Every structure is written in structure tokens, then in C-alpha cells.
Amino acid sequence: MTEATLHGVVAEYLTPDALVAACKQARKAGYRRLDAYTPYPLEEAAEAIGFEKTQVPLLTLIGGILGGLTGYGLQYWVNLSAYPQNIGGRPMHSWPSFIIITFEMTILFAGITAVVGMLTLNGLPQPYHPIFNHPRFTAASRDRFFLCIEAADDRFELAETKRFLQATDAIDVAEVAD
Amino acid sequence: MEQATETKSPEMTERLLPGQAPVLTPGHTLETITDKIVSLVLRRPVTLGWVGGFVFFFGLMNVLLFAMAYLFFRGVGIWGINVPVGWGFAIVNFVWWVGIGHAGTLISAVLLLLKQGWRNSINRFAEAMTLFAVACAGVFPLIHTGRPWLAYWLFPYPNTMGVWPQFRSPLLWDVFAVSTYATISALFWFVGLIPDLATFRDSAQNPVAKKIYGLLAMGWRGSARHWKRYESAYLLLAGLATPLVLSVHTVVSFDFAISIVPGWHTTVFPPYFVAGAIYSGFAMVLVLAIPIRKFYGVQDMMTMRHLDNAAKVMLGTGLIVAYGYTMEAFYAYYSGSGYEYFVLKNRMLGPLAWSYWCLILFNVLIPQLLWIRKVRQNTLALFFTSLVVLLGMWLERFVIVVTSLHRDFLPSSWGMYTATRWDYAIYVGTLGLFFCAMFLFVRLMPMITIFEMRMLLPQSRVTTEAAHD
Numbered sequence: 001m002t003e004a005t006l007h008g009v010v011a012e013y014l015t016p017d018a019l020v021a022a023c024k025q026a027r028k029a030g031y032r033r034l035d036a037y038t039p040y041p042l043e044e045a046a047e048a049i050g051f052e053k054t055q056v057p058l059l060t061l062i063g064g065i066l067g068g069l070t071g072y073g074l075q076y077w078v079n080l081s082a083y084p085q086n087i088g089g090r091p092m093h094s095w096p097s098f099i100i101i102t103f104e105m106t107i108l109f110a111g112i113t114a115v116v117g118m119l120t121l122n123g124l125p126q127p128y129h130p131i132f133n134h135p136r137f138t139a140a141s142r143d144r145f146f147l148c149i150e151a152a153d154d155r156f157e158l159a160e161t162k163r164f165l166q167a168t169d170a171i172d173v174a175e176v177a178d
Numbered sequence: 179m180e181q182a183t184e185t186k187s188p189e190m191t192e193r194l195l196p197g198q199a200p201v202l203t204p205g206h207t208l209e210t211i212t213d214k215i216v217s218l219v220l221r222r223p224v225t226l227g228w229v230g231g232f233v234f235f236f237g238l239m240n241v242l243l244f245a246m247a248y249l250f251f252r253g254v255g256i257w258g259i260n261v262p263v264g265w266g267f268a269i270v271n272f273v274w275w276v277g278i279g280h281a282g283t284l285i286s287a288v289l290l291l292l293k294q295g296w297r298n299s300i301n302r303f304a305e306a307m308t309l310f311a312v313a314c315a316g317v318f319p320l321i322h323t324g325r326p327w328l329a330y331w332l333f334p335y336p337n338t339m340g341v342w343p344q345f346r347s348p349l350l351w352d353v354f355a356v357s358t359y360a361t362i363s364a365l366f367w368f369v370g371l372i373p374d375l376a377t378f379r380d381s382a383q384n385p386v387a388k389k390i391y392g393l394l395a396m397g398w399r400g401s402a403r404h405w406k407r408y409e410s411a412y413l414l415l416a417g418l419a420t421p422l423v424l425s426v427h428t429v430v431s432f433d434f435a436i437s438i439v440p441g442w443h444t445t446v447f448p449p450y451f452v453a454g455a456i457y458s459g460f461a462m463v464l465v466l467a468i469p470i471r472k473f474y475g476v477q478d479m480m481t482m483r484h485l486d487n488a489a490k491v492m493l494g495t496g497l498i499v500a501y502g503y504t505m506e507a508f509y510a511y512y513s514g515s516g517y518e519y520f521v522l523k524n525r526m527l528g529p530l531a532w533s534y535w536c537l538i539l540f541n542v543l544i545p546q547l548l549w550i551r552k553v554r555q556n557t558l559a560l561f562f563t564s565l566v567v568l569l570g571m572w573l574e575r576f577v578i579v580v581t582s583l584h585r586d587f588l589p590s591s592w593g594m595y596t597a598t599r600w601d602y603a604i605y606v607g608t609l610g611l612f613f614c615a616m617f618l619f620v621r622l623m624p625m626i627t628i629f630e631m632r633m634l635l636p637q638s639r640v641t642t643e644a645a646h647d
Binding site: 015016017020035036037038039040041042043044045046049051054056057060064074075078079082083085087088090094097098100101103104105107108110111112114115117118119121122124125126127128129131132137138139140141142143 | 342351355401404410432
């Protein structure tokens with residue numbers, strides 16, 4: 001197997017402790033292109049591989065603001081310009097009755113942006129990913145923890161990286177094809 | 179760095195009161211949790227009981243289809259509605275079903291924000307319950323329009339007629355509130371499912387099942403980066419769904435309260451509708467959870483603690499509802515309005531008094547049994563109390579809709595309301611639709627959130643030493 005067709009070296013761990021410790025060591029050793037795979041959200045793992053901030057909240061905020069403006073804008077335009085109706089003698093711009101739809105549209109746009117934003121930033125749906133070439137990767141959705149140091153990393157050196165991962169608490173270290 | 183100790187889940191440090199059941203029976207590991215929930219769908223053979231139940235409710239669903247076909251053929255005249263009662267069963271059932279949906283969102287969103295670990299095993303099927311209940315609710319306003327093929331006129335879209343909806347009407351607010359609610363509930367449910375669908379994909383042996391779950395999981399691989407964004411989006415959705423769920427039944431109550439009909443025009447409606455919604459929703463959660471945990475043997479994941487807590491929520495919201503009834507009566511008396519006072523008297527002593535007093539019995543008196551610990555610990559008693567509450571909440575909407583309308587301002591326009599067999603057929607039919615969908619759901623999807631159950635395990639947390647070095 002040449003390095004060109006190699007996705008990376010993957011180590012398998014039994015406990016979250018072992019995984020987080022290994023992630024920290026890998027960061028300390030200078031590796032940057034790494035990813036941890038866990039069966040449930042493990043905030044410490046994301047921190048340990050150096051992923052601290054997500055753009056999801058900002059996107060959601062923007063989506064919510066746009067939704068609110070759309071909701072209010074639509075009602076304002078319809079009632080003052082497109083199709084004015086006199087309802088019980090209320091003013092055309094009777095803003096208290098516009099609040100509810102504005103609120104609902106804010107929630108709707110923000111919620112859709114949160115989900116679509118999360119999926120897009122995560123690159124999902126993704127039909128193929130090399131990590132699934134690992135023979136026991138199905139355990140990542142079950143009870144095992146994996147750390148992958150990718151071949152694209154500047155410091156990646158097949159033999160040395162393997163040795164490095166073997167020195168952690170890994171129960172298994174394997175090469176994964178791209 | 180000291181934060182590491184604080185980020186531990188509250189369940190881990192939880193101290194049980196004497197006699198209190200744990201949220202998750204001890205002895206589970208990451209492996210056993212996964213295997214148990216996966217095997218409920220992928221390894222368990224289809225049982226005769228499931229087929230029998232499914233066929234029964236599928237039959238009821240066909241009653242709905244048949245009744246709707248006849249309705250479209252003949253028009254809403256086949257129902258019992260007429261002047262002065264133009265809102266009959268359709269609106270009663272709509273409000274009832276939307277209300278039931280509320281518990282799902284409450285459990286999944288509000289209890290998530292409040293860090294209530296006990297929500298983790300019941301949130302998935304409660305969310306499914308929400309979706310199906312909202313679907314049943316959605317049937318009614320559509321068929322009640324009389325010309326359901328033109329229902330899209332409710333939405334604002336540029337059209338050749340050059341008209342736009344009337345944005346000052348609470349009925350239009352309802353269109354926006356309920357459709358937003360349905361969308362956000364579906365998103366919340368699906369986002370929660372993604373990691374579990376990946377588990378199913380990885381555990382399935384049948385190649386077709388593997389492919390279908392794989393498609394739905396969208397290539398989820400449990401990357402730490404993905405989880406971080408995922409958790410962020412999930413929490414934001416919970417934060418958005420919380421005010422949303424409160425707004426939905428508030429808007430439903432506006433359908434009544436914004437009008438000037440005596441008995442509807444009161445400010446207590448929004449809070450008391452929301453409490454009533456959660457009340458009936460938790461009753462439905464118990465009606466579903468008690469048989470599910472028995473038939474699928476998941477008593478170790480849905481423990482007596484869950485049932486106990488749900489019963490307490492029911493008791494609490496039930497008391498708010500009782501307060502609502504009291505205030506309604508007090509307003510009518512204290513308002514000095516002869517019409518309001520008459521509606522109150524007519525409700526309590528008029529021709530439909532039976533419905534009012536049954537409502538008080540079912541919703542206020544019988545649920546007081548839940549104060550007794552022995553009742554909360556007895557699944558059968560809890561099951562029947564919940565059924566009584568569901569019936570009571572249905573009667574509440576019946577009382578509100580019918581007794582206010584049938585005798586309003588002008589005695590010459592008074593009338594009576596009697597539901598026809600088509601009214602009952604459509605109501606029973608939506609029960610069929612709802613339970614049919616629930617039967618399919620427990621067979622095809624992980625009914626307990628696997629990844630959140632894993633997080634309840636003490637060994638799933640990173641210990642302080644590892645976080646420090």
C-alpha cells in the first residue's frame with residue numbers, strides 16, 4: 001500500500017478516557033489532521049482534537065432574523081400595498097396582529113437553518129467515506145472509540161505514526177485505504 | 179480545567195430517594211444498551227400480537243378513509259354541524275390531537291434544556307407520538323373547510339385571483355403555528371434519529387434493511403467534529419421548540435379567545451389550554467409507554483421512575499387545568515355580563531350538563547388519585563387514570579365548542595348539536611391512523627434513543643484525570 005492510496009492510520013480504544021488521552025498526545029506531537037469517532041457525543045474528544053467552535057449557532061441566528069423579517073415584511077406588504085383589507089376598522093399597519101406569524105416564521109427559518117446548516121457543515125449526506133474501510137468500524141456506532149491520523153497530515157510518516165499510536169492505550173492500530 | 183468535574187452528567191451524581199427507582203437499571207454497558215434496543219427491531223421476529231394489533235388499527239384507519247371519501251362526495255352536511263353550532267367534532271378533535279402532541283415536544287425539548295436525564299428513554303417515542311398526533315390533527319381543519327382540494331388557499335402565495343390571506347385572523351395564525359410545529363417536530367425527530375439509524379445500518383444483517391437504514395443515516399460516522407455541530411444544532415432546536423410548543427396551543431386558544439362568543443372570550447384560555455395540552459399529552463405517553471415497556475420487555479430502560487415522573491407532571495398540569503375551570507366560572511360570575519353568566523349556568527345545568535360534570539369527574543376528581551404513591555406505582559391504575567384523562571380532555575373541548583355555540587346571545591337562534599355516525603367514524607378513524615403509525619414505528623425505528631441512553635452510563639464520561647493530562 002503506497003501513501004497515495006492511504007487514508008490514514010486508525011487506532012481503536014476501549015474507553016473514552018483512553019481516546020481523549022490519545023487525542024491530546026497526538027495534538028501535542030504536532031498532528032493536526034485527525035478525527036475521533038465515538039458512539040455518542042463526547043465533548044472532550046472534540047476539544048482534544050482542537051475543534052472548539054461551530055458555526056451552527058451563528059447560522060441559526062441569521063436564519064431566525066431572516067425568518068422574522070420575511071414574516072413581518074410579507075404581512076406589511078400585503079396589508080399596506082398588495083391587498084389592503086379593512087378588518088374591524090383596525091389600522092392597515094396593525095402590528096400586534098402581525099406578531100404571531102412573525103414569531104412562527106422566525107422559529108421555522110431558524111430551525112430549518114440549524115438542521116440544514118449542521119448537515120451541510122458536516123458534509124452530509126455523504127455516500128462514501130474511507131473510514132468505513134476499517135474492518136471493525138461498525139463498532140464506532142456501538143461501543144468502541146477510534147482515532148484516525150490522516151495521511152494528509154504534514155507530519156504523517158506511516159511507520160512513525162503507527163508507532164506513535166501503538167504507544168497509546170490502543171487495543172489495535174490499522175492502516176485504512178482511501 | 180475545573181470544569182471537567184462539572185460537565186459530568188447530573189445522573190452520575192444523582193442520589194436516589196428511599197424507594198425511588200433509578201432512571202436506568204444498573205448493570206448495563208454500552209454494548210448491552212445497543213444490543214437490546216437494536217434487537218427489538220432487527221432480531222425480534224414479528225409476533226402474532228403485533229400483527230393482530232396492526233391489522234385492527236389498520237382496519238380503523240380504513241374507516242377514516244371510507245368516511246372521508248363519503249364526506250368529499252356528499253359534503254360536510256353529513257356531519258352534525260349546523261347553525262348555530264358550526265364547529266362540531268372536527269374542531270374538538272383537532273384541538274384534542276394537537277394537545278396530545280405537546281407532551282412529545284415538552285419531553286424532548288423542555289426536559290432536555292432542564293437536564294432531566296429521565297427523558298432520554300421516552301423522548302423518541304414521545305416525539306413520534308407528537309408527529310402522528312399532529313398528522314391526525316391536521317386532517318380535521320382540512321376536511322372542515324368543506325372544499326379540501328382548495329386548502330392551499332390558506333397559504334400566502336401569489337395567485338391570479340390577486341387575493342391574499344387575512345393576516346389579522348387567528349385562524350390564519352393557526353395555519354402558521356401548526357405547520358411550523360409539524361415541520362420543527364419532524365426535523366427534531368429526524369435529527370435525533372440520525373446517529374441511531376447509523377447504529378442500525380451497522381447492526382443490520384439483512385442487506386435490504388442495511389441499505390435503507392444506511393440511506394436514512396446519510397453516511398453518519400460519529401466523527402467528533404460532527405457530534406459537536408450535531409449537539410449544537412440539537413440544543414438550538416430544543417431552544418426553538420420550547421417557545422414554539424407554548425405558542426402553538428396559545429394560538430389554538432386564540433381561535434376561541436379572540437372571538438366575542440360568551441364562554442370563549444377570556445384571558446385565561448392560553449395558559450389553561452397549554453396546561454391542558456401537556457396534561458392530555460402525558461396521559462397519552464403513559465397509555466403508550468405502559469404496554470410498550472411490558473410487551474417489549476424494556477422495564478429496565480423505562481423504569482417505574484419514568485412512569486412516576488410522568489404521573490406527577492399529569493397531576494401538576496391537571497391542577498392548572500382545574501384552576502382554569504374555576505377561573506372560567508369565576509369570570510363568568512364576576513364579569514357582570516348576563517351572557518357570560520348564562521353560558522356558565524347552561525353548561526352546568528343545561529341540556530348538555532352531563533358533558534360538563536363528566537369532564538369535572540374525569541379531569542379534576544379522578545386524577546387526584548395520583549397523589550397516592552400506590553396508584554403511581556401500579557401500572558394498571560396509571561393506565562386507566564390516563565385513559566380517563568384523555569377522555570376528560572376530549573370532553574373539555576366538546577364542552578367549550580358546543581355549549582358556548584348552541585345557546586349564545588339570541589334565544590331565537592338557539593339550537594342543539596348531535597353528532598352523526600360520520601362524526602364518530604372520522605374520530606375513531608384518526609385513532610386508527612395514530613395507532614397504526616405507532617405500530618409501524620416501534621417495529622421499524624429505534625423506539626428508545628440509543629446514543630442518549632449510552633450517555634446515561636457512568637462509564638461513558640471522561641474521568642477528571644484524563645481531562646487534565
